[in-house]
Amino acid sequence: MFSTKLQEKSRRDVMKLAASGVFAPALSGWLPLLATAAPTGGKGKAKSCILLWMDGGPSHKDTWDLKPDSKGAGEFKPIKTAAPGVEISEHLPKVAQVMNHGLVVRGMTTPEGAHARAKYYMHTGFREGQGGVVYPSLGSIVSQEMGKADNTVPNYVAIGGRSYGSGFLGPKHQPLLVTDPARGVEDLKSAVSAAQLGNRTGLLEEMEKAFHREQSADSITDHKTTYERAVRLMQSKEAKAFDIAGDGTKGKYGSGRFADGVVMARRLVEVGVPFVEVSLGGWDTHQDNFERVKSLSGQVDSALSALVTDLKEKGLLDSTLVVWMGEFGRTPNINTRGAKPGRDHFPRAWSLAMFGGGLKGGQVLGKTDKEGARVEDRPTTAQDFLATVCELLGIDHTKKNETPTGRPIQIVEKPKPFTKDVA
Secondary structure (H helix, E strand, C coil), X not given: CCCHHHXXXXXXXXXXXXXXXXXXXXXXXXXXXXXXXXXXCCCCCCCEEEEEEECCCCCHHHCCCCCCCCCCCCCCCEEECCCCCCEEECCCHHHHCCHHHEEEEEEECCCCCCHHHHHHHHHHCCCCCHHHCCCCCHHHHHHHHHCCCCCCCCCEEEECCCCCCCHHHCHHHXXXXXXXXXXXXXXXXCCCCHHHHHHHHHHHHHHHHHHHHHCCCHHHXXXXXXXXXXHHHHCCHHHHHHCCCCCCCHHHHCCCHHHHHHHHHHHHHHCCCCEEEEXXXXXXXXXXXXXXXXXXXXXXXXXXXXXXXXXXXXXXXXXXXXXXECXXXXXXXXXXXXXXXXXXXXXXXXXXXXXXXXXXXXXXXXXXXXXXXXXXXXXXXXXXXHHHHHHHHCCCCCCEEECCCCCEEECCCCCCCCCHXXX
16 A cells, blocks of 8 residues: 555656646546556467357357257247257357357356356356455456567457456456447547657656656556556557447447447457457346347347357457356246246356367257256366366466465366367
8 A cells, every 4th residue: 555655746746747738638548447468378279268248147048058848948949050969049040050160068057146246256266255365357367377568459358348357466457448349449549649649658757767766566567557558559550459430340240339349359359469358238037038038149149150250261260269158047947027027047057158269169068957957967167167268278277376465376276177078
């Protein structure tokens, strides 16, 4: 913590910088959220990961694991896919055409049934509050392990919704948040000329050097690195990845924030961002399950199939792991509340899907019983899943990071990765 004296000095220096015009609109808003890069990288086949986060918990029985002869089958029918023997929802017809590149994990089983705790658990592999530690999310782990020191773009970008952050890894690995991909990153373009921006950032650098000589704190270093990276991004050609307005592929991804977010995610991977998360909310379907899942599936169908197709055509699918998932599944039975029934929370058995990243496509891992209520074959935990993602990215999931108090925490504890099962 800063002392009162140091806080006051910091305020005085900020006032000096503000008076000199350094903190122009060109250096505001999103800049403090930029993550700095670590000098390490993965050795797996995949070099980046796009996580399509289905916020609210999607029904496995209405997407990837239909049970047409079960008691709670619902209204949807299964259809054949490009992967022999693999069937998915009729409302994912375009995704069905690229399932030869995909893996469906039907044996997910986890302990958390409340949204907030389940989201934290699936992002980190740890239960919230466990050991009194705030754990880093998968995106922050990737930022730390695969980020490049000379990268002009952030290592972790979250689009469409606030994601989980860096925990005890600190602010260097926090995500850059993009609320509306159609608007891109606010203040990315300088409000002054290049020469003026150069003069102002030069002044900022000189003043921060003087301040850093007198005072030493991690937050000062983080602040300095943040602004250096911000200016580098503003002046780089990679910054165009955040501007999707002129992207000629947009139409086939569908319309709306999720479609725009997936377009941006692909563009960011193309310029070297190792982890991008795109959120699509609305999956908490306690009521009106079937109409809502049909509508949401339509958004997923266009965006996910276009993403896989484009990555394949650009030669990036093997090096990009695409994951579709939420925090849990939903009950095999349909509830009786309200005029339009739905499904409730169900973490005991659910599904997620993965594409690319060096995985052998056209496969299913795990199996649920005839009602979709219990995992009968190859149960897969959050730790198994996270360790598999790490292995595909070349990250050693047995590595231990230290908390600020010196406590070693393994990246993923006690996993059984399924990488070899689907090789």
